[in-house]
Amino acid sequence: MWPVVKSVLAALLGVQNDRQRQHDFSTGKPAVFIIVAVLVTLIFVLLLAGIAIFAAG
């Protein structure tokens, strides 16, 4: 699971190397990446919302 999460986080920043990508595409299933990406996005939304609520005081 961790490599998938790492790849998704790399995608969010736009940083990924070729070896890792080769690895992703040869071993991973697209569905797993999509699910993890959606989950990471949700966490990202919650995190951002949390910061916004905190900042709004």
Place this chain on the structure above:
Amino acid sequence: MAPKLPPQHSLQHSSTAVAGGPSQEHHAHVAHPKGVMRWLLTTNHKEIGSLYLIFSLTMFFVGGIFALVVRAELFQPGLQLVEPEFFNQMTTMHGLIMVFAAVMPAFTGLANWMIPLQIGAPDMALPRLNNFSFWLLPIAFTLLLSTLLMPGGGPNFGWTFYAPLSTTYAPASTTFFILALHIAGISSILGAINIIATILNMRAPGMRMMDMPLFVWTWLITAFLLIAVMPVLAGVITMMLMDINFGTSFFDAAGGGDPVLFQHLFWFFGHPEVYIMILPAFGIVSAIIPTFARKPLFGYASMVYATAAIALLSFLVWAHHMFIVGLPLTAELFFMYSTMLIAVPTGVKVFNWVTTLFRGSISFEPPMLFALAFVVLFTIGGFSGLMLAIAPADFQYHDTYFVVAHFHYVLVPGAIFAIMAGVYYWLPKWTGHYPNERLAQCHFWCSIIGVNLTFFPMHFAGLAGMPRRIPDYALQFADFNLLSSIGAFFFGASQLLFVLVVVLCVRGGQKAPAKAWEGAVDLEWSVPSPAPLHTFETPPVFHRAQSHD
């Protein structure tokens, strides 16, 4: 945008195509009709691609003429040429035509031509659907343009058609506007389904997803965006239709609805739509820059990942178009933060292109000139976008010419320059001739001057306080508008050069070999120039060496 008639000798196989049972059978069915019927019934991806491009070029000029009407009225203060009512119709139509009839079909046309060639497929996955989705477009936009002649005039509420101006207070023709948009939307959706089905299923044996050129990748992601948001647009215009004709109150406060809901729904579609218009441009530029720098694209993997991330994040930033509608503070902060963060993967792309140039071996053919202009001017548009993301400052920028300058920088020297770069890049493949270099350079320099003269002063006009969509303005904005108008006419006129270059290129010119550009690597350069009507009937063997590794 290339009216290249694919060669008539349709039975002559390309060198890579080997006559085989199924393909010959296939040919036996398709005894080509002649004349108009040939184009009405064609299921060939190259012919349909050309149709899309010709349609898009035509609409580019129609939308451009509307823009020139606007700029002519704004040439100096006062009402001179058109009435405010017609002015509003012109701004609205200019936006709608450019977005839905010029930029989007141009990208679809390029996708039709190039995706099968780049992945080694004989055609699109669903050729007949392809024909249908193209022919919906002329119907949709004939209908849309005809609203201008209807009693009460055409749509006059801006391309964002905010309710209730577009519902309770709209002209009678709005129902036809909705119908036209529905048809155009169906066309885009069908096109997107076709592209996804082609990319996922029709790749040459041995070509994995990670071997695909970036143009294919960006289009795959764009197609998913289209599938996700075009139905939302369809939903929102259906609600408008019901509000107008069936007495519902989705957007009418009087019946318990909410005009702000319209904006949420619209921008939930609208912001991904912005990326739909720019992601394929990223793909084109990512093909051209390595070719003419003779160096592999820097960070191919990062580019693919960043594109996917941008697409996902584009669903989280819609309300930055609505900072002044009275959102609660928390929402305002959330959308400010998410918008600022989306700048990061976008910035990474620009850094990657610049690093690709670094220590390359660079030559400046016309496609490269447009691609380089894209990088610089799109980045300027990105900078103003970053400024607009700062919510408190947006209270000053919102709905002014600063915003107009911003999105025109992103869309004209962004999307449209990328389309032109792509056309110059692939014209040798389409026609078998190089475009006339002298004329193309002339077109480039005129366009660069025209674009900047038109849109740069708009930044100042906006900061000085000029609102968007006004037919007349206070005297302190006069100088900026004068410059913009001169620039717009210059830019418009220089696009005639583009048509000239393309027409000349179709008719003749310096012969191009299969691999028309020295540094080009993708699969399309393995078929002869001009590409025969049928290519890759027997799938090519994909060599890893051609990939980006």
Place this chain on the structure above:
Amino acid sequence: MTENGAQQAGVKRTVIRTVAVLIGMFAFAFALVPLYDVFCRITGLNGKVDTTAKAIIHEEIDQSRFITVQFITRGSAGLPWQMSVEARQMRVHPGQTAEVDFTFTNNSQRESWGRAVPSVSPSSATTHLRKVSCFCFQEQQLQGDERLTIPLIFQLARDLPEDIHTITLVYTLYPVQRVALSPVNNNKSAGDSI
């Protein structure tokens, strides 16, 4: 050719999946309407007011602070009614129950229907303004020259944020198209009206 067959099957599968997503997204667009409504009510976004009457919560009155509640009534085009409020503003403690009378007057000879649509500002106060009895969103029918007084009984929840000192409640009267307004209007198109 089996490979061709497999490809066709793949295309078919892709098409089915994308069409399913498509239908889902279209439905989602419509689902967003009630979702937005619910979201607004929970968060008070947009000053949208919960239209259902609430029971009084018996909590201790917060004597330490006064909140100014302003009432504004507005008419709109197409309804010959006047809406007025007995007091332009009142000062209440959080937790306290207060009552204010609103009067609807039909200035015409004809019966007609109207509806008062509420909006609250600041929006963060919306969820703390509890209406015990009100006429929000209910259609009212007034005979010609009729006058109707309806009370609004409300309570400010004690957990009203500290930084709120003033709450504005605005009612806008809208016509409800239930009957043709008059024979004159009936056979005239909208374009003929002034």
Place this chain on the structure above:
Amino acid sequence: MRLPWRWLLSVTSAATLSQAHASSWNMPVGVTDISRDIFGLHMTIFWVCVVIGVIVFGVMFYSLFRYRHSKGAKAAQFHEHTSVEVLWTAIPILILVGMAVPATATLKNMYDTSEADLDIMITGQQWRWRYEYLGEDVAFTSNLSTSREQIRGEAERGEHYLLDVDEPLVLPINRKVRFLMTSDDVIHSWWVPELAVKQDTIPGFINENWVQINEPGIYRGQCAELCGVNHGFMPIVVHAMEEADYEIWLAERKEAAEQEAMGVDREWALEELMARGETVYQSICSSCHQSEGQGAMPAFPALAGNEQLIDDLDWHLDRIINGVSGAAMPAFRSTLNPVEIASVVTYTRNAWGNDTGDVVQPAAVAELITQ
């Protein structure tokens, strides 16, 4: 009239241009604390962009110049470098966080509408603004006062072309003024750049904003959200006064309103009503129904020679008092006083060949409105 040659002259002498429009190249600093904060944010993010731009474009143009194929440059083949990529991702994130902190503080300040000294209700209306001083019984509409001749180029354009109104919004300086904003028809947006207030007015909903002006002066703005045909012709003028001057103005306004109210009961002569009616008509009605009552079909019907209007006085009064739902015709019940309604009705029934001879008395209108 502005001619291109004149502009060319001014460009050739850059000094002329910059002098004539000294402050109009950039966002105004403005006259409130918040507008200054916003200006600061604007300039900060601008310079951040300039610096990033110089670096990125610097590297780019250096590469274009240095590694030309025509000069025999040989291409390197590197295509990734993870640590560089991480670096150029991390630095922008840090810059953005640095920007987000002051932006958040400013935004919070902008949203703090509590403890205002004065509440003003701003209503957008196609195509004018209505201001109500809540609790003060002072209310008026504010219309474009630039003449049609100037717009059509038949008269010299004034200094404040399109930015002049008949009745400016008068505000005291150094006091916190809370704006409640809404609209009668479509969405408008109330914007005065020097006050850094821009807020949509939404029909049926209420928005808040606030301002505390530091310097007396006249500040001009415009509607910022497309709201129909005359969107470009609904300016805003704010006249900020010393507090004492403001009190005097307010007292005068109240007195004038009382005078007007007393006028309702007396008998008005036709000429008197016609004169008053023309003023009202030209400021309120002529933007749609045109100055000679000729209308602009299909949206705005003609009044001159309108048979229904001539035949049916009750219908005419009903249209003006109650408006038309879902059209640009608002209800003037509460925005015009009985004298104004009576005079404009009398005027439209007797001008441009509508010679009905009807005289509508303010008292009769008052009865219709308040029964």
